[in-house]
Amino acid sequence: MEKLDGKKxxxxxxxxxxxxxxxxxxxxxxxxxLVAILVGHDGASETYVRNKEKACIKTGIKSSVxxxxxxxxxxxxxxxxxxxxxxSDVDGFIVQLPLPDHINEQRIVEKIKPDKDVDGFxxxxxxxxxxxxxxYISATPFxxxxxxxxxxxxxxxxxxxxxxxxxxxxxxxxxxxxxxxTPGNSTVTLCHSRTxxxxxxxxxxxxxxxxxxxxxxxxxxxxxxxxxVIDVGITRVKSGKTKSxxxxxxxxxxxxxxxxxxxxxxxxGGVGPMTIVALLHxxxxxxxQEIYKHQHRP
Ligand SMILES: NC(=O)c1ccc[n+]([C@@H]2O[C@H](COP(=O)([O-])OP(=O)(O)OC[C@H]3O[C@@H](n4cnc5c(N)ncnc54)[C@H](OP(=O)(O)O)[C@@H]3O)[C@@H](O)[C@H]2O)c1
Numbered sequence: 001m002e003k004l005d006g007k008k009x010x011x012x013x014x015x016x017x018x019x020x021x022x023x024x025x026x027x028x029x030x031x032x033x034l035v036a037i038l039v040g041h042d043g044a045s046e047t048y049v050r051n052k053e054k055a056c057i058k059t060g061i062k063s064s065v066x067x068x069x070x071x072x073x074x075x076x077x078x079x080x081x082x083x084x085x086x087x088s089d090v091d092g093f094i095v096q097l098p099l100p101d102h103i104n105e106q107r108i109v110e111k112i113k114p115d116k117d118v119d120g121f122x123x124x125x126x127x128x129x130x131x132x133x134x135x136y137i138s139a140t141p142f143x144x145x146x147x148x149x150x151x152x153x154x155x156x157x158x159x160x161x162x163x164x165x166x167x168x169x170x171x172x173x174x175x176x177x178x179x180x181x182t183p184g185n186s187t188v189t190l191c192h193s194r195t196x197x198x199x200x201x202x203x204x205x206x207x208x209x210x211x212x213x214x215x216x217x218x219x220x221x222x223x224x225x226x227x228x229v230i231d232v233g234i235t236r237v238k239s240g241k242t243k244s245x246x247x248x249x250x251x252x253x254x255x256x257x258x259x260x261x262x263x264x265x266x267x268x269g270g271v272g273p274m275t276i277v278a279l280l281h282x283x284x285x286x287x288x289q290e291i292y293k294h295q296h297r298p
Contacts, residue, residue, distance in 0.1 A: 001258050004147055004230070004265045010273035013146070014059050017280055021060035032287035033062040034118065034279070035084055035093040039077065039103070040070030044236070045096045055276045061283055074103045078111055085113045092118030092136075092286040094279070115292035118282035121168065130175055134291045136282045141173040143274030144209065144230055146281075148183045153207070153228055153263060156185040161205035163218070163251070165192045169211040169232055177207075198222075216253040223257050229264040232271050 025031060034056060036049050049065055056063030066080060077099075084093045093116055099105050109117075114124035120138035128135035137145075148155060160177045164170035170190065177186040189201055202208055202222040210218050211232035223229060233251025241247070250267030258264050265271055285291055 001261050002151075002263045004151055004228075004263050004270060006143070006147060006265060006271055006274045007269040009147065009150055010277045013150075013277045014055060014280070017059040017061070017277070017284060020284065025060065030091075030287055031060065031062050032091050032283045033064070033089055034283040035064045035066060035090050037066045037068070037077070037080060037084075037093065037095045039068045039072055039096070039099055042098065044234075045098075049096055051276055052279060055280055059280055061280060070100045072103075074107065077103060077108060081108060081111045085111075085116060090116065092116050092283045094119045116286065118279060118286055120172075120282065126167075126172070129172065132179055132181065136285070136291060137176065137278075138168055138172055139275045139278040139282070140169045140211075140232060140271065141176055142278035142281070143271055143276075144173055144232070145176060145183050146278065147230070147265070147271070147274050148207075148228075151263065153183075155183040155207065158186050158206035159204060160186040160188045160207045160209065161202050162188065162190050162209045162211070163192075163198075163202065164211035164213075164232075165190055166211060170209075173209055173211075210251040212251045214251055215249040216251070218252040218257060220253075220256045220260050223260050225260050226262045227260065229257060229261050230271060231265050231267050234267060234272065 021031065036052060038045060038049050053063050053065060084090050095108055097105055099108065109121045110123065112122055114122045117125050118136055120136035125135045129137055155177055162170050162174045174188045174190040177184055178188040191198055191201060195201065199222050203224050205224060205227055207228045208223060209230040209232065213233055213235065215235040215237065229252055231250035231252040235249045236246050237249055238245060239247035248268045254266060
């Protein structure tokens with residue numbers, strides 16, 4: 001069994017991005033600028049934004065965070081989005097989800113200009129991704145694809161089973177791996193809470209991607225011998241053994257499943273760090289106008 005070490009790989013990719021940014025700087029080019037909007041004080045969102053900032057600093061990408069209290073109105077948040085859309089100094093921005101209940105997330109996401117939507121959540125980017133056109137691909141699916149590619153895991157002709165059909169993980173990764181591309185060319189089965197005979201489907205997977213949000217749900221009897229297992233899940237549980245008093249669990253029971261796998265991602269240190277570098281990659285692509293030939297940089 002080989003561990004798919006997202007921590008190590010993401011650090012390597014951050015070094016590659018840093019070299020790219022150093023070159024841009026030495027040539028007097030535009031330094032990519034990523035902005036995150038953070039509303040309220042959700043612990044997981046704060047951590048994600050902090051990690052993103054750290055990764056930006058490490059690579060030389062300019063990073064800003066706009067913080068708002070949880071009682072900001074939808075109208076005021078929309079006007080912040082409009083300001084960033086029109087700010088020629090900003091290459092890409094994200095609105096960290098979830099937003100408070102009184103704000104309609106979809107309405108906010110749809111107001112982000114697709115050429116600055118480095119999270120790849122706007123319907124235009126999702127539509128373009130689905131059609132195989134150039135698009136910002138949302139960070140977690142992109143991170144998973146990068147992990148598979150860099151570890152030379154063959155996806156062509158393989159049966160990929162995805163557990164979970166969310167718009168940010170399960171559905172896009174199932175679309176991407178089904179496309180005529182590399183990584184891709186897989187035969188994909190997308191499972192969800194209404195799937196019947198789940199165990200018999202997962203046990204036929206060459207590559208099993210799990211994004212449920214149910215700690216240690218996948219056990220060895222659900223996995224084929226020699227399978228590749230990608231665990232996206234992150235559940236924070238109390239722990240007496242860590243300094244913080246918390247530990248993170250994946251959706252896969254690692255100790256039970258790992259001996260059966262050819263490759264498996266740990267949690268933490270698997271998909272999580274790859275998600276961050278995918279966002280950085282999209283930001284650099286935005287600044288270089290690789291996806292859209294837009295005008296925000298004169
Ligand atoms: N590592 C990272 O960077 C990263 C990024 C994003 C998310 N995550 C983590 O990944 C997990 C999933 O996140 P998400 O946003 O994709 O979750 P989500 O929106 O809550 O979706 C969960 C999906 O799992 C399905 N599901 C739930 N219970 C099931 C069961 N018993 N059998 C089969 N399917 C079941 C649901 O089916 P229905 O559609 O039928 O309800 C739904 O499609 C969470 O732990 C989250 O924290 C990690």
